[in-house]
Amino acid sequence: MGASEVTGPGDEDGVKDIELKDGREVKDGDVPVPVYSMQALWDGKMTVKDFEVTGKEQPTLPHNVFEQDEALPVIDIEALLGTDRIAREANMATMLEAAKSWGFFKIRNHGVPLEVVKKVESNVKKFFTFPMEKKLLVKAENFSFGYIGGSPVTWGYKWWMEGLHMKVKDEAIRNMVNLVFSDDKEFAKEFTKDLTSYFGTMRDLSRLVVECLTEGLGLRPDTFTKLETANAICNARVNHYPRCPDPSKVFGIPGHTDPQLLSILYQDEVGGLQVLRDGKWIGIRPDDSTFVVNLGDTFQVLSNGILHSAVHRVALNTLRSRYATIYFYGIDNTVPLSVPPELVTKDRPLKYRPFTVNEYREYLVHKQLPIDSIKFLEVQPKATESATELAQ
Numbered sequence: 001m002g003a004s005e006v007t008g009p010g011d012e013d014g015v016k017d018i019e020l021k022d023g024r025e026v027k028d029g030d031v032p033v034p035v036y037s038m039q040a041l042w043d044g045k046m047t048v049k050d051f052e053v054t055g056k057e058q059p060t061l062p063h064n065v066f067e068q069d070e071a072l073p074v075i076d077i078e079a080l081l082g083t084d085r086i087a088r089e090a091n092m093a094t095m096l097e098a099a100k101s102w103g104f105f106k107i108r109n110h111g112v113p114l115e116v117v118k119k120v121e122s123n124v125k126k127f128f129t130f131p132m133e134k135k136l137l138v139k140a141e142n143f144s145f146g147y148i149g150g151s152p153v154t155w156g157y158k159w160w161m162e163g164l165h166m167k168v169k170d171e172a173i174r175n176m177v178n179l180v181f182s183d184d185k186e187f188a189k190e191f192t193k194d195l196t197s198y199f200g201t202m203r204d205l206s207r208l209v210v211e212c213l214t215e216g217l218g219l220r221p222d223t224f225t226k227l228e229t230a231n232a233i234c235n236a237r238v239n240h241y242p243r244c245p246d247p248s249k250v251f252g253i254p255g256h257t258d259p260q261l262l263s264i265l266y267q268d269e270v271g272g273l274q275v276l277r278d279g280k281w282i283g284i285r286p287d288d289s290t291f292v293v294n295l296g297d298t299f300q301v302l303s304n305g306i307l308h309s310a311v312h313r314v315a316l317n318t319l320r321s322r323y324a325t326i327y328f329y330g331i332d333n334t335v336p337l338s339v340p341p342e343l344v345t346k347d348r349p350l351k352y353r354p355f356t357v358n359e360y361r362e363y364l365v366h367k368q369l370p371i372d373s374i375k376f377l378e379v380q381p382k383a384t385e386s387a388t389e390l391a392q
């Protein structure tokens with residue numbers, strides 16, 4: 001199938017004069033910047049074949065099969081905040097257990113009006129309809145903030161999605177929105193207001209969940225949230241997965257874990273989010289009365305492996321575009337982070353080494369988000385120890 005038959009902006013040619021060299025874009029001898037997969041597809045520089053996943057990693061579950069979704073625990077946030085001690089303890093226990101085993105759960109009675117998320121979704125939907133040259137005004141360099149037209153084409157597997165990755169800081173939001181919607185000042189103002197309110201409510205919700213889980217680990221509830229400094233990487237992304245002519249071979253996002261502490265996700269009614277549980281993929285049913293929470297690598301590491309950062313992926317379909325709005329809650333990106341000593345015992349020796357969020361991020365951007373990227377943070381056996389083991 002030719003790129004022209006693929007849904008999406010197709011002919012937008014904001015990058016047509018850019019040469020691809022070793023998967024990197026080169027503009028008039030400038031420093032090369034990465035080009036993204038969907039952007040290259042829509043520009044006729046890649047085909048659907050370039051997105052195909054092979055062998056064991058191919059999609060196995062259609063986007064609309066949710067057979068075991070009912071088993072996914074649902075936590076009542078109102079009960080966590082309430083005065084009924086029994087209800088609180090029951091929900092705390094279920095949440096902690098879900099965080100250890102699934103790494104995923106749903107939350108209900110979370111107090112965030114659906115409209116707050118839907119507004120962000122619809123504003124960004126409008127952004128996605130713009131011609132590529134306009135989207136590229138806020139292109140994310142190095143997979144950071146702004147427009148992501150897929151995954152870097154240098155990665156082994158390619159993401160069939162585009163996303164708008166937004167910083168939490170008000171000023172950053174304002175600058176980005178004003179740049180893109182410069183000819184519609186009223187809309188830009190509304191957009192900024194909607195985003196600011198979304199970020200505020202999601203941050204509060206994330207803190208609450210993180211603090212309850214931290215308390216469940218036997219630590220002071222603010223052990224990790226107090227590291228949510230000005231340097232913290234908290235951000236949000238609206239993902240758009242266009243219809244795909246071959247969902248049996250292509251993923252929106254292949255299996256991966258999220259790097260941050262925690263993600264809170266709202267998916268539209270189409271379906272496609274799947275989580276790996278005990279070696280089996282389970283489709284998560286879309287549901288407007290809940291958000292999906294999943295733990296990220298930082299939480300698994302800082303809990304010394306007690307909590308689980310689950311592998312998840314996004315399946316596509318031939319009929320409908322899909323949107324997901326995700327808030328990623330992170331902590332300081334420069335301070336060295338390490339497992340609290342209380343979580344290291346004789347039975348549970350230290351599993352992960354100290355690291356900084358920036359160091360991990362740097363690794364991920366260059367390593368294509370491998371499914372087991374968290375291994376990078378494992379304690380390495382000391383050379384002398386391995387030599388001793390070998391000698392025995």
Ligand SMILES: O=C(O)CCC(=O)C(=O)O
Nearest residue numbers: 239258267273314324326
């Ligand atoms: O689209 C989704 O449901 C999940 C997206 C996701 O996993 C991510 O952006 O990290």
Ligand SMILES: [Fe+2]
Nearest residue numbers: 256257258312
């Ligand atoms: Fe993810």
